[in-house]
Amino acid sequence: MSVINRMLRDLDERQQQIKNQTYTPAAVAPQPIHWLWIVAIVVISAAVIVGTLNLWWMYSDKATPNEGEQIVDVQSMPNQPTSIATLPKSESKPEPQPVNKEPVKPADETPKQAQAIVDVRALEQIQEQAAEAEPAQQQPAQQQPEKQEPVAVAKPKPKPEPVEKESSFAVTRVQLSPTELAEANLAKAREALAKGEQSRGQELLEKALMVKPDHVIVRSELAAYWYGRGMASRALTLLQQGLDMKPQQSEWQLLYARMLERIGRVEQAYTALITIDSNAAEVQELLKLRAAAATQLGYFSEAAADYTALAAEYGEQRWWLAAAVAYEDGDNIDAAVRCYRQALQYPELGNDARAYIEQRLNVLEGY
Secondary structure, X not given: OHHHHHHXXXXXXXXXXXXXXXXXXXXXXXXXXXXXXXXXXXXXXXXXXHHHHHHHHHHHHHHOOOOOEEEEEEOOOOOOOOEEEEEEOOOOOOOOOOOOOXXXXXXXXXXXXXHHXXXXXXXXXXXXXXXXXXXXXXXXXXXXXXHOOOOOOOOOOOOOOOHHHHHHOOOOOOOOOHHHHHHHHHHHHHHHHHOOOHHHHHHHHHHHHHHOOOOHHHHHHHHHHHHHOOOHHHHHHHHHHHHHHOOOOHHHHHHHHHHHHHOOOHHHHHHHXXXXXXXOOXXXXXXXXXXXXXXXXXXXXXXXXXXXXXXXXXOOHHHHHHHHHHHHHXXXXXXXXXXXXHHHOOOOXXXXXXXXXXXXXXXXXXX
C-alpha cells in the first residue's frame, strides 16, 4: 500500500507541475478589455493630439514656413476611422525610427485583445514622439514674435558704375595765376557794372587790383570809375602809384594827363607827358595832348615840334596847319610859312581852312 500511495503522490506531483507549466494562474492572466473603452481612449487621445498640433501649426505658420512633414499612420481597430497625426520635421533632432517590433502576446490571448494592445502601444509611441518634437518647435515659435518685422518692399539696388566713369569724376584743383585771377574778377566787375551794381563792381575791381597791382586795365578802369563818381583825387592817386611802378606806361600816362588837364592842372599834365614812348600804341594821343598842354602854357616851340611830328608821321593837313600856327605864335616865320604851304597841298582841305592859310601866307610873305 505504501508503494501505491507513493506512486499516486508522484503522479499527483507530476500533474501539478504540468498544470503549473501549462496554465497561467488567474491572478497573472491578462483580463479582457472591452473594445468600447479602447475606441474611446484612442479617439480622445487622437483628438487631443490633432488639436494640439493644429494650434501649433497655426502659430508656427505665421513665424516660419514648415520645411516638411512626416506622416505617421495609426492603424485603427476594426469598424473604426483611421486617425492621422502629422509631425513637423526637426532639424536639430534626428527623426525617430518607427518601431517595427510587435509585442509578444500570450498563448491564450484573443485576436481582438492583441489588436487593441498593439493600437494602444502605437498610440503611446505617437504621444511620446509628439511630446519630444513639441518643445523643440515651440521654442522658435515663442521667440518668433520678437523677431517679426514689417515687410518692406525691396528697392532695386543701383548698378555700380564702371571704374572708367569713376575716374571721370576726379576733382582736379587748378590754381589760377595772379593775372588769371585778376582778369576773372575784372570780367565779373564789368558784368556787375553793366547791371548797375556799382558797389559790387567797385569791390571786384579793388580785389583784382590787390591780386595783380601792375595790371594795366584793372588799374585804369578802377581809376576811371572813381573819376566818374566824382573822386578825381582818388583816381589820380591810383594812377600816380601805377606810374611810380612803370613811369612810361603809356595808357596810365594818357589817362592821368587827361584827368589833370580837365580839372585845370595843365602844368602837371604837361610834366607827366615829358617822356613819351615813341613806339607806344597811344603815341598819337600822347603827342596831341602834350602839344595842347604846351600851347596853353605858352610853350609854342614845343607845341609846334609835336604837331610837326604828328604831321610827318600820319600825313594829315590839320597837323601841318596846327604846326604853322604854333610856329607863327613862337615867332618862327620861316617854319610857319613852310608848314602853311604843306597844308595847301592836301586837296581834302576845307575852303575855310584854305582861305585862312592863303591869308596868313600873304601877311607873312609881305614881311
